Amino acid sequence: MVKRLISIKRKVKPQKYKTIKQIATTARLRPDNSGKAAAPALDAEEWFRRELAGNGDIVFRDLMIGGSEDLEAVLIYTYGSIDKNTLNVNIIKPLMNFKDKAGKDSGSSSFVKRLMDSCLTVGTIKALKDKNLAKDEMFQGRVILLLNNIDQIIILEVAGVKARQVTEPENERTLRGSKEGFIEDLWNNVAVIRKTLPDPTLKVEVSKVGRRTKTDLAVLYVGGLADAKLVKEVKSRIKKIDIDGVLANGYIEAFIEDNPYSPFPQTQGTEKPDKVVAALLEGRIAVVLDRTPYVLLVPAQLIQFFQAPEDYYERTYIGTYIRILRAIAFLVTTSAAPAYIALTSFHPELVPLELLLNIAELRKKVPFPPVIEALIMEFVIESLREAGLRLPTAVATTLGVVGGIILGDAAVRSNLVSPAMIIVITITIICNFIIPNYSMSLVIRLLRLFLILAAASFGAFGITLGWLIIIIHLCSLESFGVPYFAPIAPTRFKDLKDLYIRVPIWAMKERPVSIPGYNKKRVVNAREQKDGK
């Protein structure tokens, strides 16, 4: 208490000894001071010039409105972030040609209004008085118009940064669905979602994150479907983010997820608008961040990482078949290598005799235990993959040939790795590529490594214990209050028809039970109506 008092005193003290200049400036800015005497526009320009000193990309363009000497004005903008053509045609030209019908002596605010309403042909326009606010607006790609003698500042939207072309998403290709992907521009992404879902209840709540980057962030949800509590929770978590820079979506993810130390991704990211809309219609919430061509969906559940849009677009048998294939691939990619290690080094008696002899023959000359072999192979293949990820396509192909074919062949010939192990690891890697979500396929690598080590130390017992740990962990995870492992555990029988078996779309009459929300009814079954009464 005492300390605070002292500090307040200290704060007060220097104000007493203000320079006369400072007092003068504050006095001049008082609203009751008559505007004409002090010529504030010039001062505003001066203020901006001082504030923006050292920024080479900022342009000050002096002009005279309607060619009249006493209506001087200044346009201030950042050179790279505006559309010059629009600026010339829709702002500078009309301003210079502006013929004010009312007399000059009419009030300044009505002049600004006339200017905005009948001269400046720009979509987004506003007038404000706070210079600092105006400065921030300018740095986000808007144009400031300062007028002589008038203390209002006009902000014009003439954004013209070249956006990337909408392309097919790299990581989530589809054959039958929309090939449109998100790009870096937030407003484009929101517009694409709106175009797919032109429902008036689709809410887009925009805020800014990052003290310095001031990145736009939009929270999207369907008003009548998403749980209000969930929406509130998401917004409050985003509001709490206080960081100076938000460069990508991953920052937001790290701040809003429930279990920061879990290896599993707890928000689902996607590059595809149709996937986002499907999620919105399930009552989930999308978080779109500017400068990231990747939208986060919350709450996320484990199964969503194993579903692809294609499952729903193809016939139900195919969808089911692919789902089951994926489940098996998941088991194989996590457990095939551990099982091989456990069988060969701990329980050879379990393998049928002929197969065992085969394996023994192949392994005869290999000097390492299976686990070392597996780790060598894992290391090589993971390195190949990581290297290929960032290289130009042409080089990556060469790398694949050299690394995969030549190295693999040489390794077998020189008896460093047994062919059986090569088969196991290759199948493992192929199955890993089946997982539709990239973040999940990354986690699966870790799971595999964990299980390989468990198997190498304790055989099959180790694998089972390892799986138990993974299951306990999955059961303990929650994403925004929604159990992560649902509908498997806690088992929601109603949702099981979209798990391994993908029932026809018209039979999914209700939205998933696992995700809270209103208005569960999704499909009114036209098929039943037809042959019913």
Added chain:
Amino acid sequence: MESKSGLDITSKQLIFIMIGSMLGSGILSLPRLAAKEVGQDAWLAVLLGSLFPLASLSLIRFLYKKNNAVSFVKVCRSVSGRWLGGLFSILLASYSILTASVLLRVFIEVVSMFLLSETPMLVKLVLMLSVCAYLASSNAKVLGRVNEFLFYILLPIVFFSLPAIISNADIRNLMPILNFKVSDYAKAALTTGFAFSGFELYIVFHPYVLREKEAFGASLYALLITLAIYLYFVVGVILVFGTELTQKFIWPSLRLLATAEVPVIERIEFLFIQAWIGVSFRPISIQYFCASHIIAELFKLKSQRWSTLALFPIIIGIAYYPKNVLEVFKLSDNVGLIALSIGIALPLILIICGLFTGKRGGKQNENA
């Protein structure tokens, strides 16, 4: 479906937790124990044995009906005072610790026999208990989910042996019925009653069920399902092996599972051992959970993790103590006896205490 705190479980999850805690090591040796006293009427003994847990469950329900309390420790304290109540709680906790240790040891004996014979005992104990501790340090919701998941995964594996049973069964192995003295049946029922141990933990989980009215029904379902699985094994084993052979095996159920034949895999029971790890991991962690939960509440610990951590060396110590399988079995028989007496006596004592300590808890209202 939504929970206020991490403690609340749905009545469905209670079913799975109860099944998980009952369906423990009993499943492997039950046919042998039941057949020992009454031979081919073992299934009858199992049926009779289920009366003990039934009585216990009813008593516990009655206890909570008389006294509205939010947890086991609270109900103990409200009926028998602060110190005596604390003592009762510690009694149950130490029983849980003992049970967890014995189950752990029995489990590791099986693992040593089939999977890891050369790894040192202590390593195996620590390894297994660490996994259990991971679950025990979480909350009841997670416990419910894990049990639910494992139940659905493991149930089909149990019935994997059905074709083998049908093709090898000899119905004469079950004949003649009712060929023993009444006292034999009583003795056999007592033995088979042990196999249900784990039911007494209903006393801990009852107050956490979201819709408390459903809790008792759920526990009955759990008992019924456990009974059905036990009956399946007892009848199956005796149908296939007959009474005499059944008693020759230490774990006859495993032998039964081993009779199933699958092309590629050389020894099918290996898979069942893997599944069985999942089965028997459950009672250990549930007992462990209850012990650390009670201790955490009793000593007002901030997190259950501390009590889980503190109990870890104690359980390892007790589990490491017996020298060989025979001692383990002796200990496990004793634990079964304690389970029966705790399951019946503890709620009974608490109810009687409640009658004496005034009508405070007597005013009964439906708490939702």
